[in-house]
Amino acid sequence: MKITVLGVGGMGSRFAIMLHQAGNDITLVDGWQANVDAIRKDGIQANFNGKQIAEKMPVYTPAEIDKSGIKADLIVVFLKSNQLESMFEQVQALIHPDTYVLCLLNGIGHEDVLEKFVAKDHLILGITMWTAGMTGPGHVELVGDGEVELQNFEPAGKDFALQVVDVFKGAGLNPKYSDNVKYSIWRKACVNGTLNVLCALLDCNIGELGKTREAPELLHTIIDEFAAVAKHEGVDLDTAEVYDHVAATFTADIADHYPSMHQDLVQHHRVTEVDFIDGAVARKGKKYGIATPYCTLLTQLVHAKEQLVGAK
Ligand code: NAD
Numbered sequence: 001m002k003i004t005v006l007g008v009g010g011m012g013s014r015f016a017i018m019l020h021q022a023g024n025d026i027t028l029v030d031g032w033q034a035n036v037d038a039i040r041k042d043g044i045q046a047n048f049n050g051k052q053i054a055e056k057m058p059v060y061t062p063a064e065i066d067k068s069g070i071k072a073d074l075i076v077v078f079l080k081s082n083q084l085e086s087m088f089e090q091v092q093a094l095i096h097p098d099t100y101v102l103c104l105l106n107g108i109g110h111e112d113v114l115e116k117f118v119a120k121d122h123l124i125l126g127i128t129m130w131t132a133g134m135t136g137p138g139h140v141e142l143v144g145d146g147e148v149e150l151q152n153f154e155p156a157g158k159d160f161a162l163q164v165v166d167v168f169k170g171a172g173l174n175p176k177y178s179d180n181v182k183y184s185i186w187r188k189a190c191v192n193g194t195l196n197v198l199c200a201l202l203d204c205n206i207g208e209l210g211k212t213r214e215a216p217e218l219l220h221t222i223i224d225e226f227a228a229v230a231k232h233e234g235v236d237l238d239t240a241e242v243y244d245h246v247a248a249t250f251t252a253d254i255a256d257h258y259p260s261m262h263q264d265l266v267q268h269h270r271v272t273e274v275d276f277i278d279g280a281v282a283r284k285g286k287k288y289g290i291a292t293p294y295c296t297l298l299t300q301l302v303h304a305k306e307q308l309v310g311a312k
Pocket of ligand 1: 007008009010011012030031032035078079080081104105106128129130131132133134260273
């Protein structure tokens with residue numbers, strides 16, 4: 001399959017490398033000039049489960065798209081949520097009438113942005129449990145295993161979504177076609193809406209958060225707000241199961257892990273994805289007339305902290 005990976009950070013690099021190694025025709029597009037320069041010179045350099053590898057693929061900046069003539073069957077998006085709209089505004093020439101877009105970003109409401117640029121029946125949404133991290137321009141750490149769950153946004157996209165599942169299977173990405181990916185997206189957003197935001201604000205890891213007396217009530221209240229809003233979008237979250245799923249991380253192998261929002265905000269002073277997590281619940285809650293005081297406050301606090309650390 002001809003695939004463009006849009007956003008070649010940690011996750012974009014992982015998917016590009018695995019799909020490229022499986023024989024797919026991969027083109028990369030990224031907005032960070034230093035990253036593009038490094039990949040163009042030496043390929044994506046990765047610690048791939050302890051083995052150092054370099055994979056060369058054609059790479060472009062958004063400014064080069066018009067002249068590039070790139071035409072892909074599938075665009076796999078791996079930007080940060082807050083980069084989505086401005087990037088799509090710059091790369092509209094990538095989207096042809098028969099191009100599908102797959103979005104596996106963390107958070108909710110990406111379809112509201114993508115619908116402005118891509119026909120709804122060419123949208124595929126999902127989640128992934130794979131992980132990845134950048135250590136510098138063109139350099140990534142790809143350790144461990146993962147899975148992908150995806151579904152076409154409209155019924156007409158099902159045949160192509162199934163083709164994507166086959167291609168991902170061939171690349172060892174452990175994909176699964178989902179009959180209700182919206183549920184999985186909301187369930188995963190509850191993990192990010194609790195652990196990511198609280199660890200970033202409290203400057204602690206997952207295990208340390210779990211040891212605080214306030215953790216259970218914070219989790220319950222935030223998850224309840226997510227569930228109340230999700231219900232208006234046709235998703236009936238099992239809040240007890242979601243709570244257990246999140247709380248289980250407090251004593252799991254990942255307890256000493258600092259979630260990505262902590263890494264972005266506290267460690268690297270980057271603008272966060274909060275507007276597509278707790279911020280999306282606050283925004284949608286307002287639209288549906290549902291009070292979301294915790295999600296609203298947490299979003300404001302994250303934005304205030306972004307300003308205090310001069311996040312970019
Ligand atoms: P990332 O920050 O590694 O990369 C995203 C974009 O930001 C890329 O275009 C990259 O080039 C750019 N970027 C990275 N560092 C930069 C810097 N210092 N200056 C300028 N630009 C920079 O993001 P990611 O971790 O690949 O995440 C992409 C999406 O996948 C997000 O929605 C995330 O929540 C989700 N996700 C990530 C993981 C993970 O383990 N990383 C797991 C599941 C889902």
